[in-house]
Amino acid sequence: MSSLTTHARLQYSLLVAAIGMAYSVPDTTQQFAVEPSIAQELNDKITERSDFLGRINIVPVTEIKGQKVMIGTNGPVSSRTNTKTTDREAKDLLDLDGLDYELFHTESDVALRFATIDSWAKFPDFAERYAAAVQRQIALDRIMVGWNGVSAAPQTDLATHPLLQDVNKGWLQIAREQMSAQVLQEVVAESGKITLGVGGDYVNLDALVHDVKQMIDPVFRDAGDLIAIIGSDLMAYDKGKLYANQAGTPTEKERIEGAQVIATYGGLPSFIIPFFPANAVVVTSWDNLSIYFQDSSWRRHLLENPKRSRVEDYNGRNEGYVIEQLGKFAAAENVELKA
Structure with missing residues (x-):
């Protein structure tokens, strides 16, 4: 199918309108930045697609590199001080192990063939079904990278690394490098x-x-x-x-x-x-266990590509993995x- 049917065109138009409304942008066919508050809502929806992600921390941060942000102690905080001779000394609430986090650009680009849109057009909740499918896969990808990622390659290769080993450094790789x-x-x-x-x-x-x-x-x-x-x-x-x-x-x-x-x-x-x-x-x-994402980094772009008989949905953001207390x-x- 080289073009959308009339009914599929209507459903696709509704999808575009729904995305525009959700992100408060007038035109989704041009790349747009997602507002931090909306990026948080989107990440919340992705997290809801996975029981595991709901148990760990999904943390918005401002900088692409920096100190870990979750609060935790590296030992007891209770003590007693003889203030006649010694000043009381507060214990730092953060586990300052000297190791910072670093985020890497991550793409979640999805192609939706015209024939698929035509097949799904009979569902009145087409936009919701599509969003749920993409969000669930992003959730699964985050888990896959978290346990299998060993590097953040400039050019990833899914055929060579089917478990997304080259997308980012996951928790096990961080442990191997920072606390072998x-x-x-x-x-x-x-x-x-x-x-x-x-x-x-x-x-x-x-x-x-x-x-x-x-x-x-x-x-x-x-x-x-x-x-x-x-x-x-x-x-x-x-x-x-x-x-x-x-x-x-x-x-x-x-x-x-x-x-x-x-x-x-x-x-x-x-x-x-x-x-x-x-x-x-x-x-x-x-x-x-944490996944950090830069709250101002999410970009999205919808593109109708008749040369490939499909719609292309480009999503990108900066994210990374963190072990809070090594x-x-x-x-x-x-x-x-x-x-």
């Missing part, structure tokens, strides 16, 4: 990997998570807000072992399913997150399963 001692990648130097299972470095997942937790700074270790994020292969392996041990006991199997295997590993509430590496474990708290993050990677 808290990223466990091997136990026996000769093996080059951590092994899990009978005869391995760790006999079960509980023991592995417990050891990862021990790498957390003691100040944070017993604060009560730590969680374990567990790779799907490790969870499936442990689940299989439980089923094998409970073979022929249907009531026990039902209990396992209802409790999502077991409620805790290593004494911590445990979760599976989309796009998290299948053979890794991270111990941290939800509020220790001492409150530890990981194990490249875990190899033993039969």
